[in-house]
Amino acid sequence: MHKEITSINNSFIKEIVQLQSKSRVRKNTGRFVIEGKREISLAIKGNYKVLQLLYCDEIYTDSNLDDFQTEIIKISKEVYQKIAQRDSTEGIIAIAASKNFSxxxxxxxxxxxxxxxxxxxxxxxxxxxxxxxxxxxxxxxxxxxxxxxxxxxxxxxxxxxxxxxxxxxxxxxxxxxxxxxxxxxxxxxxxxxxxxxxxxxxxxxxxxxxxxxxxxxxxxxxxxxxxxxxxxxxxxxxxxxxxxxxxxxxxxxxxxxxxxxx
The missing domain is CATH 3.40.1280.10 (SPOUT methyltransferase, trefoil knot domain)
Structure with a gap:
């Protein structure tokens, strides 16, 4: 059973909105947002650590979510539309840990x-x-x-x-x-x-x-x-x-x- 978030006023959802829009928040928390199945898959191949995976079951239809081996959170369509910046990201969004670019x-x-x-x-x-x-x-x-x-x-x-x-x-x-x-x-x-x-x-x-x-x-x-x-x-x-x-x-x-x- 996956955790579920249905309110756009949820504190975690508000934090994701901040991660999307503010470089300072990304830097201070060491986290960032990835939208879309292809992008998430490439991040995993690039050895990025996915901390949470959020999906909207009204949009995302694949059944292999547990393969991601991270915290899985089901979200409502309203929540997905609040945090997604693109319409073509298949109903799936990840929060990942940043890497050092030194x-x-x-x-x-x-x-x-x-x-x-x-x-x-x-x-x-x-x-x-x-x-x-x-x-x-x-x-x-x-x-x-x-x-x-x-x-x-x-x-x-x-x-x-x-x-x-x-x-x-x-x-x-x-x-x-x-x-x-x-x-x-x-x-x-x-x-x-x-x-x-x-x-x-x-x-x-x-x-x-x-x-x-x-x-x-x-x-x-x-x-x-x-x-x-x-x-x-x-x-x-x-x-x-x-x-x-x-x-x-x-x-x-x-x-x-x-x-x-x-």
Whole structure:
């Protein structure tokens, strides 16, 4: 018999609403919300600990809930609609324990790692798209420099379709990440408009970090001053930049092509 919650005024439900909307609450409690069966499954595969699983039996029809081996809570449709931010999450929501995204937690097993670095990405949608690209290319790590939002923002989880759980991720300041890359002998390739080589004329077969900045301001001087080689995607139209996730995908998959997708 599962525990049941039918009131939107339940204190636990109010806490979930706070976890969904406030980064500070996620940070202070060390917990976050996952919506949807696929996302929850990816989190479990990524060794995230699911603390509670909530389901609405009017929507969720699978019978394998006990396989999750955690506290199972049945909720009414009214409660589900109160805490769900999406209509397409199959009536199932999990509360999970956060992970540490420090640089010291990274485990690079490849001798020639390929790393995607993004400096100060602001839009959760762009971060999610970067994580999807990183997963598709199976890069060794994604590093977020000077993050503007926490990685457990529900919009990042949604836009990444759960790839926040499938990638090795670390966050830190620009200075910390540059130090980490240099200490690990990883060549730094910065996407920039000046002093750049066309991206396909650079050799990414050795340990490489491809660094992208925001569309509005590009990369900081700190990155440009520490770049081994700036790279550029030649433009043939009237504009001089692409969406950051599109640029990252082009650059990362060129590196993968050179490595014969190894």
């Amino acid at each position: 640089l010291t937690s990274l485990n690079l097993t490849s001798k020639n790692p390929l790393i995607l670095v993004a400096e100060a990405p602001e839009k959760p949608g762009n971060i999610g798209a970067l994580l999807r690209t990183a997963d598709a290319a199976h890069v060794d790590a994604v590093l977020i420099a000077n993050p503007k939002t926490d990685m457990f923002n529900p919009n990042i989880i949604r836009s990444s379709v759960g790839c926040v759980f499938t990638n090795q991720i670390a966050t830190g300041t620009t200075a910390e990440i540059i130090t980490y890359l240099k200490e690990n002998n990883i060549t730094i390739y910065c996407a920039a408009l000046t002093a750049s080589k066309s991206y396909e004329k650079v050799d990414y077969s050795e340990a490489s970090a491809i660094v992208v900045g925001t569309e509005a301001t590009g990369l900081s001087e700190e990155w440009l001053n520490n770049s081994t080689q700036n790279i550029i995607i030649p433009m043939q139209g009237q504009i001089d930049s692409l969406n950051v996730s599109v640029s990252a995908a082009i650059l990362i998959f060129e590196a993968k092509r050179q490595r014969k997708f190894a």
